[in-house]
Amino acid sequence: MLDLAAIVSQVRRGMIPAHIYADPAIFALERDRLFARSWVFLAHESEIPAPGDYVVRRVLADSFIVARDESGVVRVMFNMCLHRGMQVCRAEMGNASHFRCPYHAWTYRNDGRLAGLPFHEEAYGGEDGFARRDQSLLPAPSMATRNGLIFISLDPDAPPLAEYLGDFAFYLDFYTRQSPAGVELRGPQRWRIKANWKIGAENFSGDSYHTPHTHASVVDIGLFREPRASKRKEGALYTAGPGSGTTYKLPPAGNGQSDFAGQLRYVGYPDAMIPAMAAAWSDRQRALVAGSGFMVSAATLFPNLSFVHNWPQIDAAGTVVPFVSLRQWQPVSERETEVLSWFAVDAAAPEDFKRDSYKAYLMCFGSSGMFEQDDVENWVSITDMAAGTMARRLNLNSRMGLTADGKPLKPPLAAAFAGPGLAYQGFGEYGQRHWLAQWSDHLEREPESRSVRDLGAAW
Amino acid sequence: MTADRPLPYGDPAHLAAHQFLVEEAALLDAADYAGWLGLLCEDIRYVMPVRVTTARGAGSGTLAGMGHFDEDMYALRKRVQRLATDHAWTEDPPSRTRHFVTNVRTFPAAVGELRVQSALLLFRSRGDTREADLLSAGRTDLLRETADGLKLARREITVDESVLRTQNLAVFL
Numbered sequence: 001m002l003d004l005a006a007i008v009s010q011v012r013r014g015m016i017p018a019h020i021y022a023d024p025a026i027f028a029l030e031r032d033r034l035f036a037r038s039w040v041f042l043a044h045e046s047e048i049p050a051p052g053d054y055v056v057r058r059v060l061a062d063s064f065i066v067a068r069d070e071s072g073v074v075r076v077m078f079n080m081c082l083h084r085g086m087q088v089c090r091a092e093m094g095n096a097s098h099f100r101c102p103y104h105a106w107t108y109r110n111d112g113r114l115a116g117l118p119f120h121e122e123a124y125g126g127e128d129g130f131a132r133r134d135q136s137l138l139p140a141p142s143m144a145t146r147n148g149l150i151f152i153s154l155d156p157d158a159p160p161l162a163e164y165l166g167d168f169a170f171y172l173d174f175y176t177r178q179s180p181a182g183v184e185l186r187g188p189q190r191w192r193i194k195a196n197w198k199i200g201a202e203n204f205s206g207d208s209y210h211t212p213h214t215h216a217s218v219v220d221i222g223l224f225r226e227p228r229a230s231k232r233k234e235g236a237l238y239t240a241g242p243g244s245g246t247t248y249k250l251p252p253a254g255n256g257q258s259d260f261a262g263q264l265r266y267v268g269y270p271d272a273m274i275p276a277m278a279a280a281w282s283d284r285q286r287a288l289v290a291g292s293g294f295m296v297s298a299a300t301l302f303p304n305l306s307f308v309h310n311w312p313q314i315d316a317a318g319t320v321v322p323f324v325s326l327r328q329w330q331p332v333s334e335r336e337t338e339v340l341s342w343f344a345v346d347a348a349a350p351e352d353f354k355r356d357s358y359k360a361y362l363m364c365f366g367s368s369g370m371f372e373q374d375d376v377e378n379w380v381s382i383t384d385m386a387a388g389t390m391a392r393r394l395n396l397n398s399r400m401g402l403t404a405d406g407k408p409l410k411p412p413l414a415a416a417f418a419g420p421g422l423a424y425q426g427f428g429e430y431g432q433r434h435w436l437a438q439w440s441d442h443l444e445r446e447p448e449s450r451s452v453r454d455l456g457a458a459w
Numbered sequence: 460m461t462a463d464r465p466l467p468y469g470d471p472a473h474l475a476a477h478q479f480l481v482e483e484a485a486l487l488d489a490a491d492y493a494g495w496l497g498l499l500c501e502d503i504r505y506v507m508p509v510r511v512t513t514a515r516g517a518g519s520g521t522l523a524g525m526g527h528f529d530e531d532m533y534a535l536r537k538r539v540q541r542l543a544t545d546h547a548w549t550e551d552p553p554s555r556t557r558h559f560v561t562n563v564r565t566f567p568a569a570v571g572e573l574r575v576q577s578a579l580l581l582f583r584s585r586g587d588t589r590e591a592d593l594l595s596a597g598r599t600d601l602l603r604e605t606a607d608g609l610k611l612a613r614r615e616i617t618v619d620e621s622v623l624r625t626q627n628l629a630v631f632l
Contacts, residue, residue, distance in 0.1 A: 092512040092621060186525045189509050191623035194589065216546035221537055315533050338622060343525065358524070363534055367527045368507075368628035370541050376626045377549035384588060 008440045014399035014433055021196040021386035027334035034442040035060050037155045039164050041305040041328055042066050045148040046184040052095040052110055060331055065089050069111035076140035076152050077112040082455050112136040147176040166241030167420035174296045175307045175324050179276030181348035188340035189367045195379035197331040204298040204306035206237045206431020208246045214374050224312045233426050236294050236413055240421025244431030245299025260290035267295055267311040268320040272350050287418035302438045304329040314360050323361040335383050341366040401428020465564035473565040476575045476602055479609045484558035487631055492539040500603055500612040505530040507616035527628055549629045556630060557582040573602045579632055592625035596632055
């Protein structure tokens with residue numbers, strides 16, 4: 001019997017009942033209370049650039065068609081035929097003006113409207129018996145975009161996306177708006193891991209502490225200069241809106257001058273891209289890089305979209321090239337997660353940068369990435385261990401950075417960190433606790449009752 | 460340059476290509492990665508596109524511009540160096556792997572080169588509590604005759620799943 005109130009009260013004091021990482025009852029609550037409500041990322045507009053382009057993506061078990069209709073409008077439609085419930089579109093991607101159900105040939109335009117229904121007259125008595133005119137695939141209850149990122153919520157009364165993103169939008173731009181042209185996504189690589197979905201989300205939300213050890217091998221081989229513990233603890237950890245993340249401290253600028261271009265050059269951005277970055281970002285965003293000297297690295301936007309920005313050496317000459325990846329932790333069950341990992345790059349970047357940045361991504365993250373390989377090994381092991389009886393007798397400690405009475409070990413960075421939200425320098429599980437607090441908020445709230453759509457019934 | 464029909468299975472070039480692939484698999488299953496690198500040309504291209512489910516007749520079924528691997532010699536050397544460190548946790552303890560290589564077909568290519576198609580089934584077992592993983596793939600290789608015998612100049616791995624059922628690709632196919 002699940003004592004949710006007890007679990008949540010432990011989590012809120014930074015102690016995590018270990019079984020939540022492998023518990024089917026918790027997973028059911030996450031499905032019904034969290035994913036039935038929260039804004040969730042589905043796709044990026046650059047994945048469907050032309051009219052008729054579509055990709056099929058899921059929110060847990062619910063399949064959605066994300067399509068650009070003939071007039072160029074992005075639509076998100078529940079991928080279930082209104083008649084007998086077939087999955088209307090069974091490809092993962094493509095280009096189509098219509099989607100035709102293979103069962104009885106009900107046919108929908110790429111904006112979701114029902115266009116064809118065989119033997120309408122003979123089978124239903126025409127419009128009188130079944131009003132074909134106003135039918136369409138169920139649209140996502142809420143849909144909105146930011147920087148081309150397409151989000152949906154299964155809650156028709158979800159708060160506006162911009163309000164939801166709040167202060168995290170400031171950090172989102174570093175990954176997805178490096179020039180006025182915006183970002184383009186390639187991928188995703190998709191693979192399944194026998195790990196609970198929360199572990200990856202929490203890791204990216206603020207775990208700078210694992211980097212020096214988990215990723216020691218990539219420093220051993222000279223792929224990455226930065227994860228050394230001494231370097232990593234100089235970084236700032238921030239929480240902002242529904243997100244949080246890690247940063248690296250950049251080397252001090254020369255002569256006490258803040259040097260925006262120099263900091264971007266240090267992480268490998270070519271001069272050709274820097275003016276556009278300066279133009280795309282606000283004074284305050286530039287100040288985080290130049291004045292404060294912090295460069296974003298990993299982050300998570302609650303619940304399950306994470307970001308990473310790193311700058312490995314991609315050749316024997318030691319050329320440093322940065323890359324950005326977006327990744328989604330798609331829950332399959334309490335013990336399995338599908339990872340979707342995209343490479344993201346500024347759409348206006350020079351072609352040689354795109355090529356080199358792609359190489360940097362492949363070496364570091366994604367299904368074969370040398371960082372990611374060791375992360376996943378840990379997360380699979382945690383999930384294994386969390387499934388047993390003894391795990392129900394252990395609360396894991398997620399209180400790093402707090403004193404015994406729950407105060408931060410040191411004060412937050414104030415003027416030294418130009419970004420919004422709260423930021424602390426050094427190690428601490430600020431982001432993970434911030435993520436888990438939101439998780440707790442959702443799990444505590446009873447699910448709303450939802451209206452059910454009746455299809456074409458006349459009485 | 461490519462013939463439509465494979466060389467007869469008794470052709471010495473086919474036999475040499477087949478032996479190359481079987482010997483390569485033996486090195487990989489023995490985790491002799493340094494030895495494996497010795498089978499690669501300096502200008503190796505080692506790619507594994509991401510497969511996607513598309514409608515019949517609608518494209519190649521691979522994702523444009525995205526692979527699981529897209530490697531040159533530098534990248535492969537780094538991967539091998541990493542596995543040789545004391546900190547490559549994902550392969551310590553190591554996986555038990557078996558590379559089953561079959562359906563080998565050899566085609567003449569440019570002078571001094573052979574194009575070889577094969578089917579690969581990779582069995583990967585980790586630990587004592589987990590289900591084992593299987594990866595099924597087709598491979599198209601370009602083998603080059605060198606002073607040191609045949610070497611791999613290019614490999615394209617056509618994996619048969621759009622969503623891989625293995626925790627990572629800390630293995631070579």
